Amino acid sequence: MFDEIMGNEQIKKELKKSILENKVSHSYMFVGIEGIGKQMMAKAFAQMILCTSEQEKGCQQCKSCMEFMSHNHPDFLYLEPDGNSIKIEQIRYLQRKIQEKPIISNKKVSVINDADKMTTEAQNCLLKTLEEPPEYGIIILIGSNENAFLNTIKSRCMKIAFQPIENEYIKQYMEKVYGLTNISQDMLEAFQGSIGKASILKDKEDQYKMIENMIEKLDKTDMTELMELGEPLYQSKEEIGNILDYINIILLRLAKENVKYANCIEIIENTKKRLYQNANYDMCIDNMIFNMWEEIN
Numbered sequence: 001m002f003d004e005i006m007g008n009e010q011i012k013k014e015l016k017k018s019i020l021e022n023k024v025s026h027s028y029m030f031v032g033i034e035g036i037g038k039q040m041m042a043k044a045f046a047q048m049i050l051c052t053s054e055q056e057k058g059c060q061q062c063k064s065c066m067e068f069m070s071h072n073h074p075d076f077l078y079l080e081p082d083g084n085s086i087k088i089e090q091i092r093y094l095q096r097k098i099q100e101k102p103i104i105s106n107k108k109v110s111v112i113n114d115a116d117k118m119t120t121e122a123q124n125c126l127l128k129t130l131e132e133p134p135e136y137g138i139i140i141l142i143g144s145n146e147n148a149f150l151n152t153i154k155s156r157c158m159k160i161a162f163q164p165i166e167n168e169y170i171k172q173y174m175e176k177v178y179g180l181t182n183i184s185q186d187m188l189e190a191f192q193g194s195i196g197k198a199s200i201l202k203d204k205e206d207q208y209k210m211i212e213n214m215i216e217k218l219d220k221t222d223m224t225e226l227m228e229l230g231e232p233l234y235q236s237k238e239e240i241g242n243i244l245d246y247i248n249i250i251l252l253r254l255a256k257e258n259v260k261y262a263n264c265i266e267i268i269e270n271t272k273k274r275l276y277q278n279a280n281y282d283m284c285i286d287n288m289i290f291n292m293w294e295e296i297n
Contacts, residue, residue, distance in 0.1 A: 002044055005037045006173060006195065007165035014160075015045050019057050024049055024107075025158040026133040028140045029115075029149070032162030035196020041162075042111045042140045043078075049138060050075055050105040064104045074103040077110040086118040091125045098129060098137045109138045116143030123150045130156040164193020178202055186212060186253065190246045201242065207232050208246060214289075215250045218264075218296040226293055233285050240275060244268050264292045 002012040018024050030038040044058065047068045053059035060069065067073040077097050079090055094110050102108050112118070118126065130139065130153065141157060143149065167188045173195055174180040180202060187208065191198040201208070214229035221229070236243055248268050255262035271288040275281065 002041070005040050005044065006169045007037060008041070008162050011041065011160055011162065015041070016048075016057075019048055024138060026138055027130050027157040028138075029146075029154065029157035029159045030140060030142045030162060031146045031159065032144065033164060033192065033194055034144050035194035035198070036162050036165055037195070038142045038162050039111075039113055042113075042142055046076055046109040046111060046138075046140065049107050049109055052105060067104060075105045075108045077108075078113065079110070080113040081117045084117065086112065086115065086122050088119060088121040088125050091118070091122045094139075095125070095129050098134060098139075102136055107136050107138055108134075109140065111140045111142065113142045114144075115141035116145040116148035120150070123153050127152055127156070165195055166193070167191075170195060170198050174198060174202065186246070186249050189249045190242070192245075197242075204239075207236070208243075211243060211247065212250055215247060215292075216254070218293055223290065223293055226289060227286075230285070230289050233289075234282060237281055240281075241272070244272055258296075260296050263295050267291045267295065 002016070005012070028042075030042055032038055047065060048058040050064045050068060050073065051057045051059055052062045052064045059065055064073065064075075068076060077094060079086060079094060082090060094112075098108055098110060100108075126139075127150070129137070133139070139157075141149075141153075146154070146159075170188065170191055170193070171183060174183060177199075187201070187205065190201060190208070210229070210232050214226065214233075217226065217229060233240070233243065248265055251261045251264050251268070255265075267288055271284050274284050
């Protein structure tokens with residue numbers, strides 16, 4: 001069941017072992033950055049728990065697996081945010097469903113995706129179920145921001161910390177799925193070990209190459225040309241966070257030969273702060289480019 005999920009091999013082993021030894025916990029917290037397979041792992045784990053085969057768990061042939069794969073399993077519940085958050089009404093619904101005894105399997109599994117977006121009221125409501133779960137009930141929380149969970153929630157869940165996916169796995173994935181065979185090391189670093197992020201950024205390769213060209217010409221051109229080279233920055237307001245992270249990756253590489261580039265990282269971080277404070281966007285980019293050029297020259 002886990003074979004199609006890249007990375008985090010130790011977690012796969014631990015989850016398989018818990019099923020084989022009948023030591024599945026009542027509550028889990030799958031945490032780690034976005035796009036590294038937490039949701040896929042949770043669903044595969046749920047199918048294996050619910051599988052009724054006496055041989056291989058997650059057999060994909062028993063009635064339970066067939067119902068799961070058709071998204072129609074009566075003993076499986078999947079919740080995700082309603083708008084920007086998971087609300088107390090959703091948790092109350094989960095509580096009602098989890099009290100109903102299993103129909104096909106001998107367990108019931110509830111997965112809450114983006115559980116770190118539960119409101120405080122929703123978390124406090126869920127706490128009651130985590131404290132006294134029915135013996136057949138299993139809850140898996142998925143989140144990228146562990147700090148968003150109440151300590152009382154965290155203390156009642158088995159934490160499974162997912163690690164970023166190795167670059168070699170990401171390269172294999174991008175080649176297999178998208179036919180991309182010439183991904184630069186800078187781009188790989190920008191993916192930050194996230195296949196989800198890689199899938200989003202792959203269509204921005206030309207844009208990112210233009211930005212890389214601008215940074216590499218900081219010491220080779222005047223401000224007028226530099227502003228022209230930086231045009232993609234002015235057109236990328238919605239994804240400027242990812243772009244500024246990418247610029248930092250380039251600066252770190254160039255800093256190995258010239259320490260002045262390391263000083264530019266502080267300029268990038270100050271730009272982030274001003275943008276987060278809703279300062280004028282174009283003015284922030286103007287100042288950033290000018291300050292980097294001045295630092296290098």
